[in-house]
Amino acid sequence: MKKNYILLIFTLATFLSQAQYSSYDAGRWSLGLNVGGSFQQADVSNDFFGLGYGATLEYHLFRKRYSYFGVSLRGRYLNTRTYGQDYTLYSGLISNDAINGVNSSTVDYSNSPIFLNNKTLVNEFSLEIMLKWNKWYQEKGILFYLYLGGGGTEFETSTNQLDAFGNVYDYSVIDINAGKNSILNQIETLNDGSYESALINKDAKTFVFTPTVGLGLGFRVVPGVDIALEHKISFPQTDFYDGQKNVATSSFIKDVYHYTSLGFIFTIVRNNFKENSETYIPTVIPTPTVTPTPITTTSTYTLKKPEITIVKPTINSYNYPDCSIEIVAKIESVVSKNDIEFFHNGQKILPQYFTYNSPEFKANVSLKEGVNTFMITAKNTSASTTKEFTFTCKDENYITICHNKSNGQKEVISIKSSEWEMHQAHGDTKGKCPEEKKMITICHNVPGQSGVTQTIDIPESEWLIHKSHGDIMGKCYTVPKKQISICLDNKTLTINESEWFSYQSQGATLGACPQIKMQTEQK
Structure with missing residues (x-):
C-alpha cells in the first residue's frame, strides 16, 4: 500500500514536469522547506509539541497576473512526532499486547492502575490541491492559500510504561485527587521518559490513508523567495495512532495530528509566460506647453505643531x-x-x-x-x-479563604494575600469552606437494649438507614415512670415500678414499713 501511494505521487509529478514544456501558459515549479511542531488529538491527551520538518514540491496549474485566484498542485513529505500523556486513570480494556500481559506476563497493567502515554513517529506522503489569492500576491506580495489533499501516513508508536529495570510503574502512588498539573508533575517524576515499549496492535496497519486540510499565510521576501506560516490537520484512518483503542468508532475522524510550520518557498523553474507580453501600454497624448507666470512670494518661517x-x-x-x-x-x-x-x-x-x-x-x-x-x-x-x-x-492579588466567624459559623471571603498570615493565625483555611452536613434530630432505638431510646442528631443523608431500623423523626417522648414505695430492712424506699422484682428478690415488701410506737412502762 505504501509503495502504491509513493508511485502515485511520482507519476503525477512526472506528468506535470512534462506539461511545463508543452505549454508556456502553464505555471512554474516551487520548492518549499519547512520546520515546525506537531501535536495530537487522540484518545490519549496531548503532552507537548514534537519537532517536525518537511519539504514540498509545487506546480502552478493556473496563475494569471490579473486573476483573483490561482490553483496549484503540491506534493509533500513530512517527518514529525507527537507525544501524549493522560492525567486520568485508564479503566477500560487494554487493547495492546505490549502492556496487557500477552507478550510478557511481567508487563501486565490489566488489573493495575495505569496512565496511558505515547510517542508516535510520523512519515507522511501526500498530494494537495491549493487555492491561492493570486491578486493579493501580485499586487501586495501577500501570500494566502487554502489546500485540501490526501496521501499515506507511516507511523510507529511506543510507550513509556517500564522503569530502568524493566519493571512496571507503581501508579498507585499518584494522588489522583490533586489537580491536573500536579498529577502530570507526579507522573513526570515517576516516569523515566524512555518510551521503551513498542505498541504494536494485532492486525492493525502502520501505513494508512490520510486526508489533509490546511491554510497558509506569508509574504514575498524578494522576487522568487517567499516565507509562509502554515497549519495542517491530518486525519489518519486509524484509531491506533496513539497505540490504544479506547472506544470503537466508525467515524471518519478518529485520531488526528496537527503540524504548524514556518517555511521558505523558492521558485526553481521559471517559464516564459505569455501574460508577460500582454502588458498594457497606454497611448501617449502630447501635453500642451504652457508658459508659467512668475509669482513673487515672501518667505515666512512657521514653527511646526508640537x-x-x-x-x-x-x-x-x-x-x-x-x-x-x-x-x-x-x-x-x-x-x-x-x-x-x-x-x-x-x-x-x-x-x-x-x-x-x-x-x-x-x-x-x-x-x-x-x-x-x-x-x-x-x-x-x-x-x-x-x-x-x-x-x-x-491591587495585590486576592485569595479565597474559609473564615471562622465570632458566632462559630464559617463563611467564604476574599482577602488580600498580605492579610493571609493574620487570618491563618485565627484558624482560617485557604479555599472554600467544606460543605456542612445538614443535621436532623431523631429518636434512636439503642441496639441491644429493648425499649430503650435516646435522642440523637445525625446527618440528613443517614436518615433512611435509621428509619429502616425503626427510628422516628424528632426527639424521644419521655413517659414519666411510675414509682412505688417498698419496705426493705425496715426502711421505706421509693423506686420505679419496673425495679420492683429486683428488690422483691432481696426480701422487700410493698408499701411503707409499719411504724412501731415505743410505750414506756409507768410504775
Missing part, C-alpha cells in the same frame, strides 16, 4: 506594590520645559518634578490604585498639542 510620542512604559498595567514608573516621551518643536504642562489625575505637576532635554521628557510617578489618567500639553508660538494616556495600578 508632536508628542510616548516612549516608555510600553505596558499600561501594573500590580501593587510595584506601581512606581518612569514616563518617557518624545516632545518635538518646543523650546523648554516651560512650554510643557504635565497632569496626573487632573492635578498639574510642577516643573521641578519632571525634566526636559530636547526632545526627551522624563517623569517619575507613583501610580494610585486603579486607573491613573495623564495628560501632557506642549505649545509653541504656532500651536499646542495635547496627549492623553492612562496606566493602571492593580
Whole structure:
C-alpha cells in the first residue's frame, strides 16, 4: 500500500514536469522547506509539541497576473512526532499486547492502575490541491492559500510504561485527587521518559490513508523567495495512532495530528509566460506647453505643531506594590520645559518634578490604585498639542479563604494575600469552606437494649438507614415512670415500678414499713 501511494505521487509529478514544456501558459515549479511542531488529538491527551520538518514540491496549474485566484498542485513529505500523556486513570480494556500481559506476563497493567502515554513517529506522503489569492500576491506580495489533499501516513508508536529495570510503574502512588498539573508533575517524576515499549496492535496497519486540510499565510521576501506560516490537520484512518483503542468508532475522524510550520518557498523553474507580453501600454497624448507666470512670494518661517510620542512604559498595567514608573516621551518643536504642562489625575505637576532635554521628557510617578489618567500639553508660538494616556495600578492579588466567624459559623471571603498570615493565625483555611452536613434530630432505638431510646442528631443523608431500623423523626417522648414505695430492712424506699422484682428478690415488701410506737412502762 505504501509503495502504491509513493508511485502515485511520482507519476503525477512526472506528468506535470512534462506539461511545463508543452505549454508556456502553464505555471512554474516551487520548492518549499519547512520546520515546525506537531501535536495530537487522540484518545490519549496531548503532552507537548514534537519537532517536525518537511519539504514540498509545487506546480502552478493556473496563475494569471490579473486573476483573483490561482490553483496549484503540491506534493509533500513530512517527518514529525507527537507525544501524549493522560492525567486520568485508564479503566477500560487494554487493547495492546505490549502492556496487557500477552507478550510478557511481567508487563501486565490489566488489573493495575495505569496512565496511558505515547510517542508516535510520523512519515507522511501526500498530494494537495491549493487555492491561492493570486491578486493579493501580485499586487501586495501577500501570500494566502487554502489546500485540501490526501496521501499515506507511516507511523510507529511506543510507550513509556517500564522503569530502568524493566519493571512496571507503581501508579498507585499518584494522588489522583490533586489537580491536573500536579498529577502530570507526579507522573513526570515517576516516569523515566524512555518510551521503551513498542505498541504494536494485532492486525492493525502502520501505513494508512490520510486526508489533509490546511491554510497558509506569508509574504514575498524578494522576487522568487517567499516565507509562509502554515497549519495542517491530518486525519489518519486509524484509531491506533496513539497505540490504544479506547472506544470503537466508525467515524471518519478518529485520531488526528496537527503540524504548524514556518517555511521558505523558492521558485526553481521559471517559464516564459505569455501574460508577460500582454502588458498594457497606454497611448501617449502630447501635453500642451504652457508658459508659467512668475509669482513673487515672501518667505515666512512657521514653527511646526508640537508632536508628542510616548516612549516608555510600553505596558499600561501594573500590580501593587510595584506601581512606581518612569514616563518617557518624545516632545518635538518646543523650546523648554516651560512650554510643557504635565497632569496626573487632573492635578498639574510642577516643573521641578519632571525634566526636559530636547526632545526627551522624563517623569517619575507613583501610580494610585486603579486607573491613573495623564495628560501632557506642549505649545509653541504656532500651536499646542495635547496627549492623553492612562496606566493602571492593580491591587495585590486576592485569595479565597474559609473564615471562622465570632458566632462559630464559617463563611467564604476574599482577602488580600498580605492579610493571609493574620487570618491563618485565627484558624482560617485557604479555599472554600467544606460543605456542612445538614443535621436532623431523631429518636434512636439503642441496639441491644429493648425499649430503650435516646435522642440523637445525625446527618440528613443517614436518615433512611435509621428509619429502616425503626427510628422516628424528632426527639424521644419521655413517659414519666411510675414509682412505688417498698419496705426493705425496715426502711421505706421509693423506686420505679419496673425495679420492683429486683428488690422483691432481696426480701422487700410493698408499701411503707409499719411504724412501731415505743410505750414506756409507768410504775
